[in-house]
Amino acid sequence: MNEYEFNPNIKSIICQNIKKYRLKSKISAMDLSEKIGVSLNHLKRIESINDRNNISLITLYKISKVLNVRIDKFFEE
Numbered sequence: 164m165n166e167y168e169f170n171p172n173i174k175s176i177i178c179q180n181i182k183k184y185r186l187k188s189k190i191s192a193m194d195l196s197e198k199i200g201v202s203l204n205h206l207k208r209i210e211s212i213n214d215r216n217n218i219s220l221i222t223l224y225k226i227s228k229v230l231n232v233r234i235d236k237f238f239e240e
Contacts, residue, residue: 199225
């Protein structure tokens with residue numbers, strides 16, 4: 164059986180990268196939240212490394228399209 168090493172901090176990495184790429188794209192949190200169809204509070208929770216909720220793949224996909232960032236970039240440490 165193969166053993167895999169999973170990064171327990173992957174959610175924090177994704178959250179930090181979403182915020183990093185949003186700021187790099189010069190898109191406000193309000194604009195991004197409107198474009199992906201979530202509330203501003205929901206987007207703030209997505210970008211928060213302390214939030215315990217997981218981001219859906221659909222939401223991550225929408226963010227990647229709006230920010231014009233390949234989805235795999237959000238997983239890079």
